[in-house]
Amino acid sequence: MNLKNISTSVPRKDHKGKVSGQLAYISDVKVENMVYGVLYRSPIAYGKIISIHLPNLPEGYEAVGAEHIPGPNYVKIIKEDQPIFANEWVNYIGEPILMLVGEDLDILYRLLDEVKIELEEHQAIYTLEEAIKQRSAPGVNMASYEFGESLDTITSIELKAHQIIEEEYDTGYQEHVYLEPQGMLAIYKEDEIVVQGSMQCLYYIKNALVNALACGEDDVRVVQSPTGGGFGGKEEFPSMMACHVAVAAKAVKKSVMLVFDRSEDMVVTTKRHPAKLKYRTAIDKEGNILSMCVEIFLDGGANVGLSSVVLQRALLNSAGVYKIPHFHAKGYVLKTNTVPNGAFRGFGAPQSFAGIESHIGHISKLANIDPLEYKRKYLVKQGDPTITKGNFRDPILMEEMIEDLLNTSHYKKKKREFQQLNQQNQRYKKGIGTSLFLHGCGFTGSGERDHIKAKVKLVKSKDDQVSLKISNSDMGQGILTTLCKIVAKELDLPLENVLYPYPDTKEVPDSGPTVASRTTMIVGKLLERAAKKLKTQWQTGVEQEVVENYVHREMIPWDEKTFMGDAYPAYSWGVNIVEVEVDTLTGNIKLEKVYANYEVGKVIDERVMKGQIDGGLAQGLAYGYLEKMTSKEGKIQQKSITDYGPPTSLDVVSIQSKVFDNPYADGPYGAKGAGELTLIGGAPAVQAAIEDALQTPFQQIPITPEVIVESLYVREGEDG
């Protein structure tokens, strides 16, 4: 492939199959001797199972439960706290207890209604507030970390401060709403179980299966199906479904398909953690920040899952893009008897950035300085230490990116115009707001070095076609195209001669999960190196194979216990500016303009990058004002897409974006991570714009019409 610039867009490799609908997702697959599975789930939030009574099952229908699991009864993720089939205690509404399998779904659902269960109900913890109050009770605190300057030092600074600002900030659930609901199929064969489905992490699933089935590495095989959106929702959750179908397939000796309908998917799958963030900041007379303490509480739901790692990222981003003198942070994952929360694009960072951007914005008001101007005073620079005593060692282009976006958006002019306009217009108020953010690329801390140890393989056939053998999933983000492009350019091959078949663990080494904005940067770099190696050995018409292993570039070593060192090898950066119009009568918010600048090292494909920008921003903006999910007594209240309210084409506006070049030595062609970054700035920018319009501070997202009307009502009361 002879592209002068790697960033020049090429057609997507999977375009034809997708535009015609003929590419088969898991629910489009039918295999011989296939039965369906449906799950009987806990009707209560916390209690002990006393007995289960099954209805008479017609021929060909069977029940599968904990007693059918050959290995230990838990889904292997990090801790052993999520049973595959709960058989003693249930910890949340919707927790799987058993599975009914058979040919006809209608019959299965009828039988499901006839299952009777006797339970001894116990007092559940339903909310994060309750969990915070009870956090010293056994089992409630599922993970915690603390780091930064000593509290003694902070206290002595606070004693001399002009003022201490304390704020509490709340963020809600966010639901992924990948358009393709979760689905998994276990194909039964005498000597192996093949698990196929919608997924991001093949080897997470494989490891969970080897554990659950107590079998050898060669007895299970995991194959990715085309995946209709993931956003983190198909990171750890599919491991549980894979265990369900594989255990069932072994038990009934048939292939078992489990596909959720939308309401089941919305109620029982993982979500973004609701969070409470507390800030305590000392300032001097001029409004300068002297010290800051941050406390973060994440609602983990009923099991810890990946929550401890999510908390790490939330904490690592707790100071935003700012250099705060004397910073201290601690955080907790607390257990509630609600659906477990998990990975979602941004992975703890969106909560932290919403909180810190809000808090710094509010302090700027006290200092009587424009929020953006105030934020720029504290912006980190190249060579500055991170809050964990790591280092921002690469060039940071934020100043240039901000300046550029100010010009593009006419920020200062708009700000003045809107002030005048708002004085004249009683009902409709306009506002403009900004957000500044970064994203640490790749796994947190020593994850790549100690846990993942990625390996990639390139296989060349006799006809000189080269296949990528990696365990990463294209879930829509475009790696089928971008990773092939890297290899094709390196080998100077036409793009069609580089193949990336949907991965199958029998064929591909473990190149790690498709998460953490690591695929392009880490796996892409390994592929680039493998391609370089293959090029030097290239023999036309001969089968060849090369393998590359991850090599860790040691910086300031990360220590998870002390929370010190370089938490990430590199950072991507962003600036967003958002304009809104708020209807003060109804509280409705209309997005008017969105501007975005990003720096991701080097773009591998401009069109793919724009797709990440627009899609990520739409999710991030909506997280700030549109998407609302709640839980009442352990029950998710929004069971349909309309109840929840993700953006439609009418909610989004055209986005003016630009990406800055800043090549990173350890990324392919200089590329860093991009997928998660694009979501992070949306919510804080929309909040800042709403605050600018109404001249009212908010302490939560989403800022829904109800929140706005309530705040105006309260303010009227205060004014009156």
Added chain:
Amino acid sequence: MIKFTLNGKPVETDAPATVRLLDFIRDNQLLIGTKEGCGEGECGACSVFVNNSLQNSCLIPIGSIEGADIVTIEGIMESEQFKILDESYSNAGGVQCGYCIPGMVMASAALLSQNPHPSETEIREGISGNLCRCTGYNMIVDAINLAAKKGDGLWQKK
């Protein structure tokens, strides 16, 4: 016995009248281009034409379509209009995970045959019944715009 036309061919079935058209298309006719995203008429992934009008096939019991003319994505795949949409979606980068796309293409075709030169607002309204979680819609709007330009005159041929 229920009779209707599917992609130009007559179909007869003794399936119960309450079977959803979506299931009939997928399970009985084995046409996989019509996807199920919500089952409640909210996402548009299962969009088909019923007598030339865009409808969610998950909300239609087959008993209600006696004599109707049903067209799925498979039924338009060979058309000139589809080729233009295909190209435009590719050039504009309208496709990511792809799950909403067949429905989105059906909605695009429906919009353009009614309004061959839609404004941006009209495009946004035209696809507002079809959800996409990957793209933030803008590149899909661009694709439809492009298809309108490229297919000038073609959309009203029908």
